[in-house]
Amino acid sequence: MQMTVLGTKVFGRNNLQFMQHPKPAACTLSPTEVLVRVLYSDLNPVDHHKLNMQADGAAVPDHRSPFVVGFGGCGVVEAVAADKADDAAKSLLNARVVFLADPSRDGSYAEYVVCDRRVVAPVPAGGAIASHEAAAIPVAGCTALESLEKAGLAISSAEAPRPIAGEGRRLLIVGAAGGVGSWATQLARSNYPQLDIVGTASSPESSAWCEAMGCTSTIGHAEVESLGGGRDGSVDHILCLSEPTPKLFASLAEVLRPYGKIVLVVSGEGIKSLDLSFVFFKCGTVSTETVFTSMRDGYRLDQAGQLDTILSLLDEGRAKAPISKGWEDERSGWKVANERGGYIDAVGSGHSRGKLVMKISS
Numbered sequence: 001m002q003m004t005v006l007g008t009k010v011f012g013r014n015n016l017q018f019m020q021h022p023k024p025a026a027c028t029l030s031p032t033e034v035l036v037r038v039l040y041s042d043l044n045p046v047d048h049h050k051l052n053m054q055a056d057g058a059a060v061p062d063h064r065s066p067f068v069v070g071f072g073g074c075g076v077v078e079a080v081a082a083d084k085a086d087d088a089a090k091s092l093l094n095a096r097v098v099f100l101a102d103p104s105r106d107g108s109y110a111e112y113v114v115c116d117r118r119v120v121a122p123v124p125a126g127g128a129i130a131s132h133e134a135a136a137i138p139v140a141g142c143t144a145l146e147s148l149e150k151a152g153l154a155i156s157s158a159e160a161p162r163p164i165a166g167e168g169r170r171l172l173i174v175g176a177a178g179g180v181g182s183w184a185t186q187l188a189r190s191n192y193p194q195l196d197i198v199g200t201a202s203s204p205e206s207s208a209w210c211e212a213m214g215c216t217s218t219i220g221h222a223e224v225e226s227l228g229g230g231r232d233g234s235v236d237h238i239l240c241l242s243e244p245t246p247k248l249f250a251s252l253a254e255v256l257r258p259y260g261k262i263v264l265v266v267s268g269e270g271i272k273s274l275d276l277s278f279v280f281f282k283c284g285t286v287s288t289e290t291v292f293t294s295m296r297d298g299y300r301l302d303q304a305g306q307l308d309t310i311l312s313l314l315d316e317g318r319a320k321a322p323i324s325k326g327w328e329d330e331r332s333g334w335k336v337a338n339e340r341g342g343y344i345d346a347v348g349s350g351h352s353r354g355k356l357v358m359k360i361s362s
Contacts, residue, residue, distance in 0.1 A: 002020040003020070003021060004020060004021075005020075005066060005068045006334055008067050010056075011054040021106070026081065029085070031084050033116055034115055035112055035113075036075040037075050039074050040075075041072075041107075041334070043337075043358055045350065047071070047344070047347070051069055070109035071101045071292070073101075073135045076096050079093075080092070095122040099121075099138060119303045120304055120307075121304045133321035134321075135357040136323055140183050141307070141310045142306045143180045143265060145310065151287075152261045169196065169236045170227075171196070174238070174241055175240075175242045176218070177199070177210050178241060178350075178354075182322030185215055186319040187319060197215045198218065199215040199218045200223070200224065201219075205353070206353055225255060228255060231258075233256045236261070237260065241266060243269075244268070246270060253278040254278065256284050259285075261286075291303075321355065322355050325354065327356055327357070332358055334360055
């Protein structure tokens, strides 16, 4: 049987086209795999990065042709591995779920995608979470949750008081208006109501968005040191969602408090020449975050729990999906989204606020 995918046989964003591709058969699934009929695909800058990782027009390797990106979304589990499926996979059959897609396989710009059930979580029944809202969770939401944990702000859906109440502590999010920044603000605010959250933003509109998400205040991208630096610093937790150029990283090191934590979510050339001397002097911690590392190396596959935590916070009304203000369901269909200037281009521009998702099927 065939399915429709939005893919390409040569690299480059403008080479995406709709084509037919074999639909994965249930008999080919491993015991921990499920076949998901995709309702909405998550849209992320990494989609553009992968499409442009080689020169425009360069042929996609035969074993990945057509190249189908998309690394998360919401759908319905249509099949498991028949009699060899494990119990956890069987329990997901016919459930509406959110999922992370394996970057080494065909992605979610497709009618169907194969996922490991350890990166799949069922959407709570009751209808409080719409499918397009759920689809906005996987890549950006899990990245935000993992980043906050590395920054010393563990996120839970439990109502119990957090280990750190947040009072007197400050979180700085560099690039707070984007998808990861918006999720990080929502998640941090849901667990640490007294936390001072400062976001950097590039325009009055972005500042307003960040504050609507839960930021206490915003500053310009070049104004980090205005928070107060030196030996004592002024920031306990830092998420850097922009390329850490030497100038930007020096500002982060300046404002970091002793024993503070910096998490770098974007690499780029700047990461090769970072000066850690001031961070070292403050006994600071610098971590990196790539949400697919665990999936690639098999070190751990427990992101279903992270997805479930975020779903629970949404279901309880303690957080909300940061869907971009201008997003419209009728404009999100994948044929319209793929047109020039559509949602796929918008998310690749780097200027969209919040999250955009793309409708694959009903």
